[in-house]
Structures are given as structure tokens and as C-alpha cells.
Amino acid sequence: MSSDRIAAAFARAASERRAALVAYLTAYDGGFEHSLSCLLAAIDAGADVIELGVPFSDPSADGPTICAAMVRAREHGATLTHVLSLLAQLRAQRDTPVVLFGYANPLLRRGATRFADDARAAGADGVLVVDLPPESAAILREPVRAAGLHWIGLVAPTTSAARCELVARGASGFLYAITRAGTTGTALAEADSDEDAALRRQLALVRAATRLPVVAGFGVRTPEHVARLAPHAEGVVVGSALVEAALAGPSVLGASVRALREATAR
Amino acid sequence: MLRTPVDHRDDDAPGSFGRFGGRYVAETLMPVVLELEAGWNAAWADPDFRSDVARMLACWAGRPSALSPAPRLAQALGTAARVWLKREDLNHTGSHKINNCVGQVLLAQRLGKRRIIAETGAGQHGVATATVCAKLGLPCVVYMGAVDVARQQLNVLRMQMLGATVVPVEAGSATLKDAINEALRDWVAHPHDTHYVIGSVMGPHPYPTMVRELQRIIGAEVRHQLHAEVGKAPDALVACVGGGSNAMGLFAEFVADATVALFGVEAAGCGLHDRHAATMARGSEGVYHGMRSRVLQDDDGQLLEAHSISAGLDYPGVGPEHAWLHECGRARYLAVDDAAALAAALQLARSEGILPALESAHAFAALPEVLATLGFDRGRGEGRDVVVNLSGRGDKDMPTFAAQLLARPETP
Numbered sequence: 001m002s003s004d005r006i007a008a009a010f011a012r013a014a015s016e017r018r019a020a021l022v023a024y025l026t027a028y029d030g031g032f033e034h035s036l037s038c039l040l041a042a043i044d045a046g047a048d049v050i051e052l053g054v055p056f057s058d059p060s061a062d063g064p065t066i067c068a069a070m071v072r073a074r075e076h077g078a079t080l081t082h083v084l085s086l087l088a089q090l091r092a093q094r095d096t097p098v099v100l101f102g103y104a105n106p107l108l109r110r111g112a113t114r115f116a117d118d119a120r121a122a123g124a125d126g127v128l129v130v131d132l133p134p135e136s137a138a139i140l141r142e143p144v145r146a147a148g149l150h151w152i153g154l155v156a157p158t159t160s161a162a163r164c165e166l167v168a169r170g171a172s173g174f175l176y177a178i179t180r181a182g183t184t185g186t187a188l189a190e191a192d193s194d195e196d197a198a199l200r201r202q203l204a205l206v207r208a209a210t211r212l213p214v215v216a217g218f219g220v221r222t223p224e225h226v227a228r229l230a231p232h233a234e235g236v237v238v239g240s241a242l243v244e245a246a247l248a249g250p251s252v253l254g255a256s257v258r259a260l261r262e263a264t265a266r
Numbered sequence: 267m268l269r270t271p272v273d274h275r276d277d278d279a280p281g282s283f284g285r286f287g288g289r290y291v292a293e294t295l296m297p298v299v300l301e302l303e304a305g306w307n308a309a310w311a312d313p314d315f316r317s318d319v320a321r322m323l324a325c326w327a328g329r330p331s332a333l334s335p336a337p338r339l340a341q342a343l344g345t346a347a348r349v350w351l352k353r354e355d356l357n358h359t360g361s362h363k364i365n366n367c368v369g370q371v372l373l374a375q376r377l378g379k380r381r382i383i384a385e386t387g388a389g390q391h392g393v394a395t396a397t398v399c400a401k402l403g404l405p406c407v408v409y410m411g412a413v414d415v416a417r418q419q420l421n422v423l424r425m426q427m428l429g430a431t432v433v434p435v436e437a438g439s440a441t442l443k444d445a446i447n448e449a450l451r452d453w454v455a456h457p458h459d460t461h462y463v464i465g466s467v468m469g470p471h472p473y474p475t476m477v478r479e480l481q482r483i484i485g486a487e488v489r490h491q492l493h494a495e496v497g498k499a500p501d502a503l504v505a506c507v508g509g510g511s512n513a514m515g516l517f518a519e520f521v522a523d524a525t526v527a528l529f530g531v532e533a534a535g536c537g538l539h540d541r542h543a544a545t546m547a548r549g550s551e552g553v554y555h556g557m558r559s560r561v562l563q564d565d566d567g568q569l570l571e572a573h574s575i576s577a578g579l580d581y582p583g584v585g586p587e588h589a590w591l592h593e594c595g596r597a598r599y600l601a602v603d604d605a606a607a608l609a610a611a612l613q614l615a616r617s618e619g620i621l622p623a624l625e626s627a628h629a630f631a632a633l634p635e636v637l638a639t640l641g642f643d644r645g646r647g648e649g650r651d652v653v654v655n656l657s658g659r660g661d662k663d664m665p666t667f668a669a670q671l672l673a674r675p676e677t678p
Contacts, residue, residue: 057568058438058554060447061292061454067437079566104290104553109567131553133296136288156294158457163297181294182455 005097006173009048010213018264019230023047024239026069028078041250043096046261054102061130063185065240084122091123099126116147126150126173164209174213185240188219203232223263281471283590289470298457303472305377327358333491338617347647351656361658362512363394369480371398374461382406384463385449387442388578389421391465396430406430409448411441414577439571466509467585470556481515502527505655506628508579510588512657528597531632533574541573545584546599559586575604576624602631623658
């Protein structure tokens with residue numbers, strides 16, 4: 001696998017006794033220049049891994065914040081070709097691993113093999129597709145892996161131990177554990193609630209199913225949230241909160257990322 | 267030349283119709299659709315469950331629906347063939363949608379679900395779902411595009427009177443596809459206690475198969491009723507196609523019988539070179555709303571906004587089994603525009619005394635082309651039988667008819 005940028009990022013975080021901070025931003029939100037400035041700001045403020053959202057017309061697994069970001073990105077003309085150009089520009093300037101995060105149709109429309117090759121050429125390290133569960137994933141997963149990219153697995157609060165193993169078998173790079181049933185931006189369980197306990201059990205289940213790093217996400221907005229999850233996962237994802245911060249510009253986004261990164265100690 | 271899709275076996279790869287169908291949902295929903303598939307298979311194999319469904323359809327929803335001869339329409343169309351109307355408009359709530367809702371809500375109850383959600387375009391599926399939920403005492407939330415809320419006010423009021431919560435969806439084109447997105451967002455947030463009653467033969471497996479089986483009664487009754495009338499099977503079946511549930515319900519019984527020609531009619535909206543909902547004529551393969559099927563999309567794989575005067579056909583996808591029937595040539599798909607559908611509604615009203623839903627009017631608008639294709643036009647077709655699915659009644663469309671037809675000075 002090429003992407004040892006992903007393995008290296010988790011290894012570095014582990015050696016610093018902290019969880020990796022995974023930052024999600026919707027590509028092209030605010031247009032090419034704004035989006036590139038925000039990605040650079042997030043990386044320079046300490047994001048260890050970037051999840052780059054590929055805009056889609058019908059993001060049925062996303063909540064209002066990311067839906068609105070996708071509408072803005074598409075109003076700026078975002079297509080998959082533009083997203084890959086943005087990624088190539090970013091890659092020319094930084095080595096931080098990037099996972100393309102999106103829905104199947106735009107990726108398949110390009111042709112699975114062509115997409116995989118183009119993503120690799122643009123400097124992607126992995127691909128995560130919301131609506132390709134393991135039973136339906138082979139059409140894109142095999143070309144993506146053949147191109148030397150990681151196929152990131154997704155597990156949810158509804159995923160059983162047996163399914164965790166199924167997801168883990170097809171995955172590399174890391175596993176993304178959704179912390180709460182719902183769309184992106186759903187509130188995280190209250191500390192010490194029953195749901196919080198269920199979340200910890202779920203993370204333990206995922207941990208038992210894989211040797212890959214596990215990252216936890218959905219509803220993680222604040223340094224307190226990051227600090228709560230960091231002991232239970234190798235990485236923590238922040239999405240909607242950063243998409244909101246990016247609206248106020250790269251420097252506000254950078255400050256948010258810095259504060260989150262300081263809360264990653266394990 | 268019509269071919270029988272001999273390799274069409276949706277039981278060897280679950281939920282696949284050729285390469286169409288499948289299951290493309292977020293991981294949170296995967297265990298839920300797997301549980302639904304198992305629950306559905308067990309229920310449909312259980313004679314007690316099937317008898318509960320049949321009984322509710324007979325004693326409460328008014329089945330069987332009539333098969334009406336339409337001699338004045340046939341005469342107006344210049345055919346010697348007999349034209350028959352399958353009267354789904356006479357069902358409780360005024361369309362075929364009730365067949366599916368009775369089955370799915372009874373299934374949800376059997377699976378211990380405590381809450382029902384649905385999407386709706388024209389409002390017919392929303393009304394049918396709200397009606398069954400009221401009857402069975404389950405809370406019901408219906409997502410409906412804001413544009414459709416405005417053009418189908420009567421159905422919104424009906425749902426509210428039945429105790430359902432109607433949530434207008436402002437996102438995207440604010441029509442059926444956006445209502446489905448919002449229902450999916452609700453379902454992903456309530457995966458354990460909620461059943462999502464999808465209104466058509468679309469979505470992830472098992473929906474396309476389950477909804478087809480629940481609608482199969484339409485064609486099964488036609489076979490029986492027509493045999494009693496004329497002692498033979500139909501020569502052709504005609505139905506409108508949005509997602510395609512009334513059409514699959516009519517076709518399913520006859521797909522294996524190659525002597526029966528199948529015609530689906532989609533909405534050409536303002537025209538095939540303008541805004542339309544013609545997924546067969548102008549769509550291409552894609553993965554959308556949990557299924558692989560044909561969709562209206564751009565080169566980047568972004569969905570296009572569909573358009574039809576009929577809210578129930580205003581959808582940029584189509585059920586995967588239709589995509590398969592289209593591809594293997596077993597069914598033929600025609601497209602008729604808004605103006606033709608309006609004219610056909612008026613023609614049916616005045617020849618047979620029935621106001622059809624705008625959706626169903628598309629099937630009637632295609633009849634001249636269907637009859638010509640079959641060689642039943644210009645006084646031909648003696649002894650032949652063409653069955654049109656009159657999938658719903660037109661009361662809900664009165665504001666559109668009033669604005670588009672009755673306001674025009676040239677309308678007699």
C-alpha cells in the first residue's frame with residue numbers, strides 16, 4: 001500500500017500518546033481558493049488526517065450542516081474533477097494523508113477503475129463511501145485497492161460483532177466507527193449516559209474485530225468531546241463543527257483545529 | 267419481438283434484477299434492512315399473515331377492485347380491441363397505494379416497530395400510510411417536498427385529519443426525491459423502533475420485491491376477472507411509471523407470459539428535450555436511494571431534477587425491476603408529456619365518466635401509440651384485450667385541472 005501516509009500518521013500520534021485528529025471538510029465549500037486555504041489551515045493547525053467530502057446532489061446520510069456545505073460547493077461548480085484538482089494542489093504543498101469521503105454515484109459514474117487511478121494520481125490515500133456497505137462494495141473497493149489506496153471501513157452503532165468482522169475484512173487504513181445512529185452532525189451522547197456506555201461497548205466491539213486503527217466520529221464538536229473519546233479510539237473525527245468554523249475563514253478554522261488537537265491526549 | 271427474461275430470478279442473488287437492484291445504504295441501516303428482509307420472508311411465507319393482509323384489503327380497503335369495460339373510450343381511440351380499466355381508483359384512499367401500505371404496516375406491527383415513516387409525492391402514498399396507521403393505532407410521520415405540499419393541499423389536509431405529522435421538505439428540488447432523502451435521514455436516526463414504508467418498487471432490497479408482491483394482487487385480479495369476462499388472458503397491459511409500483515403490480519403476474527405485451531408510461535413533462543421525468547428514455551445507470559437502477563444524472567453523477575405536472579411521477583429514478591424489464595426488452599416504455607396527460611384525463615372523464623389521477627392519465631395518453639404498436643388502431647384489434655391500470659382517482663388534482671384545463675377558453 002502506498003498510503004503509508006495513513007499508517008505513519010497514526011504511528012506518529014501513538015508515539016505522542018494521543019489520538020489522531022481526523023478533520024472533515026467538504027471539498028470546494030466556498031470555492032477552490034477558499035477550500036484550499038481552509039485545508040492548509042487545518043493541516044497547519046495539527047489535523048493528522050483529512051477527510052475530503054465529495055459534494056453530491058442527494059447526501060441522504062448527512063445532516064443540515066454538511067448538506068448546506070455540499071449545496072455551496074456545487075454552487076461554486078464543484079465536480080469530481082474539480083475535487084481531484086483541489087486535492088492535487090493540496091498534495092503538492094503538504095504530505096498529510098487525505099481520504100476521499102463521499103457517495104457512490106459520482107465515483108461510479110466516472111468508472112470505478114478510472115476513478116481509482118485518478119484519485120491515486122491526485123494524491124489520495126484512501127476512499128470512504130457512505131452507501132457501499134461491505135456486501136455491495138466490491139465494484140469500487142477492488143479497483144481502489146488495486147490502485148494502492150486504502151478502502152476505509154465504516155461501522156455503526158447497529159453493527160453486530162459479526163458484521164464488524166465483515167467490514168474489517170474488506171478494509172485497510174483505519175475503521176471509522178459512527179458514534180451515534182443518525183446523520184452527520186447528530187449530537188454526541190451525554191457523558192456518563194446509557195448511550196455513552198453503549199458507545200464505549202461498541203468501540204470495544206470494533207476494537208476486538210480489527211487490528212486497524214479505529215476512529216470515532218459523528219457529533220464530536222468540542223475539545224471536551226475529543227478528550228472523552230480519545231482514550232477509547234486511535235483517532236477522533238470532527239466534521240460539522242469544522243465545516244461551520246471554515247465558514248468564518250481559515251484563521252478561525254485553524255484556531256478550532258488547534259484547540260481540538262490539544263484535547264487528543266490518551 | 268418480445269422476449270421473456272428467463273434469467274430473471276430475484277432469489278439467487280437477493281434483490282437483484284439482472285445487474286439492477288441490490289442494497290446500497292449506509293452501514294447504520296444495513297442491519298435494519300437485513301432484519302426487514304428476514305421478517306418479510308417469514309411473514310410472506312406465513313398463511314396467517316397473508317390472510318390478515320387479504321382480509322384487511324377485502325373488508326376495509328374494498329378489494330377486489332372492478333375491471334370496467336371502456337367501450338366509448340375504445341371507440342374514441344378508433345380501435346376494435348376491447349379496452350378495460352383496472353379500477354384502483356375505487357380502492358379506499360383512492361389509489362393502488364393502499365395495497366402496499368396494508369402489507370407493510372401489518373409487517374411493521376409484526377416486527378414490533380412502534381413508529382411509521384413514509385415519503386410521498388402526490389400525497390397518495392402518504393394518505394394511504396396515514397390511513398393504515400390510524401386504523402392500526404401507530405404514529406405516522408410523512409415527509410413531503412414543499413413544492414408538492416403546495417400542489418397537493420387536499421392530501422396534506424387528509425393526512426393531518428388522519429393524525430399524521432406532515433413534514434414539508436425544503437431541500438433540493440423540494441419534491442419526491444428530497445422527501446425520500448429526508449425519510450432516510452429520519453430512519454438512520456431511528457433504526458430500531460421505526461419502519462420506513464417506501465411507497466414504490468424502489469430502494470434497497472427487500473423493498474422492490476416486497477412492494478411488487480404486495481401490489482401483485484392488481485394483476486392477479488385482472489387475470490381472473492378478464493378470464494371470467496372473455497375467457498382469455500389480456501393481449502397488452504398499460505400503466506404509468508414513476509417509481510413503478512402500480513405498473514409492477516399489474517405486470518408481475520404476466521411477466522412470464524410472453525404473449526402479454528407490457529407497456530410502462532413515464533412522464534415526458536415539458537418534453538424530452540426540456541424538463542421531464544423520463545428515466546427510461548433519457549436516463550442512465552446509477553446508484554441512488556439504495557438501489558442500482560436507471561436515473562436522470564449529469565456527467566458528474568449528480569442527480570438531475572425531474573419535472574412532471576404529476577407529482578407522483580416527478581422522480582429522477584425508477585424501480586430496478588423496470589430497469590431490467592426495459593433492458594431485456596420484456597416491457598416497452600413510452601413517454602408522454604404534461605399536455606397529453608391533461609388531454610387524456612379530459613377524454614377519459616367525458617368518454618367513461620371517470621376523473622383519473624394525473625399519474626394514471628399518462629397511461630391513457632399513451633394509448634394511441636400502444637394501439638398503433640400492437641396493430642390495434644384504425645379499426646383493427648377485434649377480439650383483443652388491452653388493460654389500462656387506472657391507478658388513482660383525480661380529485662386530488664382538481665386545482666391543477668382547474669388551472670390548466672377548465673380555465674382555457676378552448677375547453678368545451
